Amino acid sequence: MHDAEPVYDIVIAGGGMIGSSLALALAPLGLRIAVVEAVARRDSQQPSFDDRSTALSRSTQRMFEAMGLWDEVKAASAPIKHIHVSDKGRFGFSHLDAAEQGVAALGYVVINRVLGEVLQSHLDRTDTVDQFCPARINALSLGPDQAVATMAIDGRERRLKCKLLVAADGANSSVRDMMGISVQKRSYNQRAVVGNLRTERPLDHRAYERFTPQGPLAILPIAGERAGFIWTVAARDAERVLGLNDDDFIAEIQAEFGLRLGKFSRVGRRAGYPLVLSKAVRLSATRSVLIGNAAHGLHPVSAQGLNLGMRDVAALCDCILDQRKADSNADEFDPGTEAVLRRYAQWRRADQKKLLRFTDGLVHLFGSTRPGVRTLRNIGMIGFDLIPGVRGLFAKHTMGLAGELPRLSRGVPIR
Ligand SMILES: Cc1cc2nc3c(=O)[nH]c(=O)nc-3n(C[C@H](O)[C@H](O)[C@H](O)COP(=O)(O)OP(=O)(O)OC[C@H]3O[C@@H](n4cnc5c(N)ncnc54)[C@H](O)[C@@H]3O)c2cc1C
Secondary structure (H helix, E strand, O other): OEOOOOEEEEEEEOOOHHHHHHHHHHHHHOOOEEEEOOOOOOOOOOOOOOOOEEEEEHHHHHHHHHOOOHHHHHHOOEEEOEEEEEEOOOOOEEEEEOOOOOOOOOEEEEEHHHHHHHHHHHHHOOOOEEEEOOEEEEEEEEOOOOEEEEEEEOOEEEEEEEEEEEEOOOOOOHHHHHOOOOEEEEEEEEEEEEEEEEEOOOOOOEEEEEEEOOEEEEEEEOOOOOEEEEEEEEHHHHHHHHHOOHHHHHHHHHHHHOOOOOOEEOOOOOEEEEEEEEEEOOOEEOOEEEOHHHOEEOOHHHOOHHHHHHHHHHHHHHHHHHHHHHOOOHHHOOOOOHHHHHHHHHHHHHHHHHHHHHHHHHHHHHHOOOHHHHHHHHHHHHHHHHOOOHHHHHHHHHOOOOOOOOOHHHOOOOO
């Protein structure tokens, strides 16, 4: 049975970190927006707002500033003022420093669940955004004048009509399939084991990235006395590592990281995430676009997946706003025209390609144990530290400040 069919300007499929951020970013435009999210935010199975810690880049920080959320996000975050990169079994290391780059912090680390609470409390106060949750989009019809999404909610089916359908339903996006867009995927045969622990010495706002033959291990400062870790292990070893008792787990992760932060203790709950590189072959279909992990999936080595998705959000907002400014009749504004979708897809493709290549390259360069590659890697690390400008360029990419930046990524509000 179908209920009455409300008509929206934009329906966002997936209210995770990226879908919720898009709804809030567009809110000042007064468009009628619906967010359809399959899993309630406080549900222990919520896939986006879980216990992972995420490093927010400077461009994401600027976006939250422009959206009026930053004070709350910052209060729950830990700044990264220094990034220390090392290679297990080698003495050399490289670093990035906030002061050297002329910024207060290179990024901020926030727990996804906490970020979710900030986004949710703002969404709840935004009366132009309707939230349907838990509700799952399970069918889609795309026509020249409108898109119609069918969602399952409270054991019934309801249809939502809109001018633009945005798929923000994550890496295994079923909405992307419904749009007829295929995806190229390659498994890294690795899993990220994620959790937090205590370190004997304080991190002092430092983030550590240590490359080991198994894969990278990141130790991140988080608010409070603890440190977050993202430890990449071979897929075949993941179940064993996840099954270790606390003492054995600490012994193994300590052996990988060394004693730079003294002894580790009091490790928390661990969770594993399979690591897959993915890229949608197209970013748009009739009256619909892909953003966030529905469009691209990265290895977490460079902590850029969410940040890249946030730049999708910023660029889509610019494309919609510019089209609205160009339209003579604002009352009949249509955010889902071919011109908007084409511009968005062209703009985002280059940034996404570059970052996919960069992270994939890092995984292979630092994952290799071949002697020639190891020598190259050491030369690379020396060059990185000594060649003027190289570090600055790298920092610009890490902070998400390279290339043509949309308004929100520059800290300019959308209105
Ligand atoms: C271990 C690890 C560490 C990471 N660290 C970082 C980091 O430090 N920095 C960084 O920038 N990125 C990081 N990332 C990447 C980041 O987590 C992702 O890029 C980000 O979660 C993508 O958000 P999203 O909203 O696009 O997708 P998701 O977080 O997957 O959210 C998708 C949402 O859509 C909902 N959904 C799915 N199907 C439907 C449907 N049919 N109908 C309605 N709703 C649906 C889901 O319930 C979910 O809430 C990390 C990733 C991993 C695995």
